[in-house]
Amino acid sequence: MSYSLAEVAHLITHDAEITAVGRDLPLSRASMLQDATVLREHFGDYGRAAAELLNARRSSVDKLPAGWLACHDSAQQATPLPVAKVRAAHLKAMLGDTATAHDVTCSIGTEGQALAEAGLGYLGSDLDPSRTRMARHNLAETPHTLIFQADALVPATRGADVILADPARREGGRRITDPAKLIPPLPDLIDAWPGSELAIKCAPGLDFSKWEGMVSLSSVAGAVKEACLYTPGLSNGARREAIMIDRTGQVDRLDDRLDQRAGEDLAAAPGRFIIDPDGAVVRAGLVRHYAVRERLWMLDERIAYLTGDRLPEGRSGFEFIEQVPLKKLKGALAAHDCGSLEILVRGVDVDPDQLRKKLKLRGSKAMTVVCTRIGSLGVALICGPRVGGTTVEGKTA
The missing domain is CATH 3.40.50.150 (Vaccinia Virus protein VP39)
Known part of the structure; x- marks a missing residue:
């Protein structure tokens, strides 16, 4: 909800006081009513505006410069x-x-x-x-x-x-x-x-x-x-x-001007690492271009997972262990002593929450599974835990 011009004028005039009062408030969903009461006691009819400003600033602390005026909607849509x-x-x-x-x-x-x-x-x-x-x-x-x-x-x-x-x-x-x-x-x-x-x-x-x-x-x-x-x-x-x-x-x-080789067949068997490309690359339709630039390849031409023998510098991935049919995933994870699991899904009808319940993990190792499709087959790529950062001579630093 935006502010009236009178509310904006009040926020500008009383910004320092609002900030000081806000330091002592939890500003959480559970404390919403209590916070509103405190702010009304301090600022009367402008208490709602003060609450919205404090919450907008808290929710956008990594997005907007400190001390900026914003309402909830403007803070939500503001470009980082x-x-x-x-x-x-x-x-x-x-x-x-x-x-x-x-x-x-x-x-x-x-x-x-x-x-x-x-x-x-x-x-x-x-x-x-x-x-x-x-x-x-x-x-x-x-x-x-x-x-x-x-x-x-x-x-x-x-x-x-x-x-x-x-x-x-x-x-x-x-x-x-x-x-x-x-x-x-x-x-x-x-x-x-x-x-x-x-x-x-x-x-x-x-x-x-x-x-x-x-x-x-x-x-x-x-x-x-x-x-x-x-x-x-x-x-x-x-x-x-x-x-x-x-x-x-x-x-x-x-x-997409990068390399004409992005039009070639880049699919092959899994390499040492499985990589889930950055969402911007996926949304832009540049998975193949990214693969060419980073000397990676695809597991399937239609699925946005990549693989290779090195991690791109500054990126994370998963060290590949084995590929199994989805129906055999539970037994395979038990054999690997898996106790906690990061689940990635793309290209197959798998609900991560439901899958986690069915697996009933009882082991001691942290692992990752990538549920995806290669060709016409739904498969599970069993990997180690997420590793990432820079790479040095093919090894994760």
Whole structure:
């Protein structure tokens, strides 16, 4: 729930006091009513807004800069700053050092900070006046920015080098899966800015098959965060891209221009390790390209598991032990003295929770099983526990 303008003004004025009171509150689901009572005692009718601000900050501690104003919905949809910085660097490389971006759904201003840090000009607008007020507060010390209220479907500026947009992906607490039902609708947004270069953020699970430019999927620490649709002028000749950002901020980029060998048959028997590619690679449809780059191969041409004799640097995987039919998994795990199990499933109808109950593990070893399909057969790949990090001469460091 967003704030009224009066609530935003109160939050700005009393931010330090709200923060101080919040330090002594559990801010958990179980303490919700008790927290609300304490905050009403301190802030009266603004207690609800204070509670929402504290919870939004707590839930986005690794996503937003400390001290930013945000409501629950804006914090949930806000792009993680590392992803926004990669996008800003891409736009700068495509458009030049003096480019200006108009973010027509600026919300609380996450993209503005990243673009300004990259040295680009930033215009931010939003239909919600409380969001633009929060953005002005959040970006008050950020140079080359201008924030104002406007409808994303009614162009309020001319001459921006790129139109950046992030249509709302949820309504009434439910995720929107139809691009035509995003807020604003994706087709209407495209039609509103004819001839402009566009960078439109979307949920990663939408169907992008008809998009003519590049679709870039981003993950942070292995979790897929968003897709960004770039018009052809911002695509640098690529159609699909995966951006993988690790916990330290290191960026690994992969796109479909890599190697023509990605079209060859890459399937073969399991090697030393089984690798579950980063979700951004899978969502971008770049599993084969990743295999080529990392000198890996596939277990099955249609299934997104990889295998090889080394782990890609900085990635985790599982040392392969043996392959058995799914029906013989229980006996095989018992023979290996398995007592705890990580279960991965792709390509077969297996519920990990139900499978775990049926296995009734009683051993002492931690192991992994990859339930998948190779050809027409459902198989279980029994592996050791997850190993990962850097690799040195084929061994996990």
